[in-house]
Amino acid sequence: xxxxxRYFWIVFLLLDSTHERPKLAGRFDAxxxxxxxRYQVLYGQFDRTGDFGLLLSFKNGKSIRxxxxxxxxxxxxxxxxxxxxxxxKPCKLTQSVIAALxxxxxxxxxxxxxxxxxxxxxxxxxxxxxxxxxxxxxxALVPVWSSGPYGERFVGIHRQPLTAGLMSLICITEQAxxxxxxxxNAQQDPTLDRRLGVLTCAMIAVPLRFxxxxxxxxxxxxxxxxxxxxxxxxxxSATDLAVVTDAVREVExxxxxx
Amino acid sequence: MNEWISPEQAADAMERGDGRSVRIAVLDSGIxxxxxxxxxxxxxxxxxxxxxxxxxxxxxxxxxxxxTAIAGIIWKLAPKAEIGSFRVLGSSLSARTAHVSVAARxxxxxGYKILNCSFGCGISGHLPLxxxxxxxxxxxxxxxxxxxxxxxxxxxxxxxxxxxxxDCALSNEGGLRYLPGRMVEFAAPAAEVRxxxxxxxxxxxxxxxxxxxxxxxxxxxxxxxxxxxxxFLAKSLLxxxxxxxxxxxxxV
Numbered sequence: 001x002x003x004x005x006r007y008f009w010i011v012f013l014l015l016d017s018t019h020e021r022p023k024l025a026g027r028f029d030a031x032x033x034x035x036x037x038r039y040q041v042l043y044g045q046f047d048r049t050g051d052f053g054l055l056l057s058f059k060n061g062k063s064i065r066x067x068x069x070x071x072x073x074x075x076x077x078x079x080x081x082x083x084x085x086x087x088x089k090p091c092k093l094t095q096s097v098i099a100a101l102x103x104x105x106x107x108x109x110x111x112x113x114x115x116x117x118x119x120x121x122x123x124x125x126x127x128x129x130x131x132x133x134x135x136x137x138x139x140a141l142v143p144v145w146s147s148g149p150y151g152e153r154f155v156g157i158h159r160q161p162l163t164a165g166l167m168s169l170i171c172i173t174e175q176a177x178x179x180x181x182x183x184x185n186a187q188q189d190p191t192l193d194r195r196l197g198v199l200t201c202a203m204i205a206v207p208l209r210f211x212x213x214x215x216x217x218x219x220x221x222x223x224x225x226x227x228x229x230x231x232x233x234x235x236x237s238a239t240d241l242a243v244v245t246d247a248v249r250e251v252e253x254x255x256x257x258x
Numbered sequence: 259m260n261e262w263i264s265p266e267q268a269a270d271a272m273e274r275g276d277g278r279s280v281r282i283a284v285l286d287s288g289i290x291x292x293x294x295x296x297x298x299x300x301x302x303x304x305x306x307x308x309x310x311x312x313x314x315x316x317x318x319x320x321x322x323x324x325x326t327a328i329a330g331i332i333w334k335l336a337p338k339a340e341i342g343s344f345r346v347l348g349s350s351l352s353a354r355t356a357h358v359s360v361a362a363r364x365x366x367x368x369g370y371k372i373l374n375c376s377f378g379c380g381i382s383g384h385l386p387l388x389x390x391x392x393x394x395x396x397x398x399x400x401x402x403x404x405x406x407x408x409x410x411x412x413x414x415x416x417x418x419x420x421x422x423x424x425d426c427a428l429s430n431e432g433g434l435r436y437l438p439g440r441m442v443e444f445a446a447p448a449a450e451v452r453x454x455x456x457x458x459x460x461x462x463x464x465x466x467x468x469x470x471x472x473x474x475x476x477x478x479x480x481x482x483x484x485x486x487x488x489x490f491l492a493k494s495l496l497x498x499x500x501x502x503x504x505x506x507x508x509x510v
Contacts, residue, residue, distance in 0.1 A: 172349075
């Protein structure tokens with residue numbers, strides 16, 4: 001399927017005469033989306049900090065551009081994972097997720113959302129943090145950005161049904177939560193931990209609200225290796241929860257102001 | 259009714275009250291009635307309101323575990339309280355406000371004394387829908403306790419003036435806090451609370467949801483001693499009790 005995507009993409013590039021030549025100033029990433037049974041290709045550019053700067057979408061052969069900052073336009077994608085400039089990360093996203101992404105990425109020219117969140121994650125000593133967005137039908141959460149090394153292995157790939165899990169719960173209640181001793185909980189869904197080869201010890205989850213709607217949430221975690229001998233990281237405190245909540249509120253303000 | 263209950267008397271009631279005869283509606287994800295923590299207990303009601311106004315049976319189920327946690331905290335603080343489950347939180351985000359409205363109206367008609375809402379809604383257009391039943395609750399002398407983890411961001415029902423809005427305190431020490439100048443005037447101890455969860459499990463949680471449950475439990479204690487306290491008097495007393503540090507710093 002990925003090969004089909006790639007061919008489809010190449011054909012698109014060849015047919016679309018509006019493309020400019022690529023400016024390979026930053027890292028590149030790609031998001032593939034299947035919307036309403038039609039292939040849609042979205043692709044964007046990471047800026048130097050690894051955040052999105054720009055997204056372009058092409059649908060039905062028509063180019064739709066959305067300039068999300070002062071970054072250079074991107075007109076091609078580097079699919080070669082071995083290329084120093086390129087890194088592909090195919091994933092499925094729905095239209096509402098993309099719309100929310102566009103809102104988020106629009107901040108690029110003012111202040112980096114990721115910068116605000118990374119600071120908060122550092123303050124609370126989180127190993128990694130993730131932005132999750134609700135899909136179009138509001139039936140699932142899709143991780144769309146992660147601050148840490150494990151993100152590449154689940155961003156855009158994992159899909160969390162809204163019927164289960166802490167992230168879903170904070171979307172339903174719109175209340176931030178913190179859970180400690182997570183992996184000791186027999187009911188914890190180990191799917192993601194197994195995929196990443198880690199144990200989630202503590203987790204903070206904060207709902208993300210902007211434009212008068214809940215759009216998903218932000219999580220951050222303290223992890224330990226699967227190795228049982230590894231020391232247990234300390235639990236998150238109520239102060240840690242407040243720090244991350246404040247950062248997410250700041251992100252919401254930035255989105256509203258963009 | 260004693261109109262002049264002093265903060266000392268209120269604090270004493272919150273210390274020795276057990277929630278007897280106080281009926282609390284937990285508007286949440288359902289309550290797992292078979293949870294081992296609830297052995298020997300029964301739910302006063304277990305209902306699933308629908309947007310069309312119909313009410314179905316809850317069958318002792320909790321979709322997430324959240325409502326079970328809330329009931330666990332309340333019962334720990336107010337063991338004689340009568341709890342009813344109204345499952346308004348499910349996977350359907352779009353229908354949530356409608357479900358809450360149906361449930362709240364039913365709770366009011368059934369004579370519940372406290373409505374625990376460990377959730378918030380930040381959609382501005384939904385404000386009138388929340389205000390309608392919150393006002394009805396006020397006129398019926400029913401107390402609404404609601405969580406709010408974002409005092410600076412409006413959310414319903416916590417930001418309505420007759421509601422006891424409550425956030426999570428940064429520390430469990432010191433019990434109830436008064437936060438003057440905010441719509442959400444209280445912060446309650448809800449850090450690293452071991453709560454019952456669905457499938458008979460337990461979790462260690464922190465958050466405003468559990469602070470609301472704490473306040474509902476303490477309010478049930480107060481109302482079990484002084485049953486005729488109305489919502490505004492309760493709010494006024496809780497302000498003074500919290501401000502003057504007269505209450506116990508009971509945690510769960």
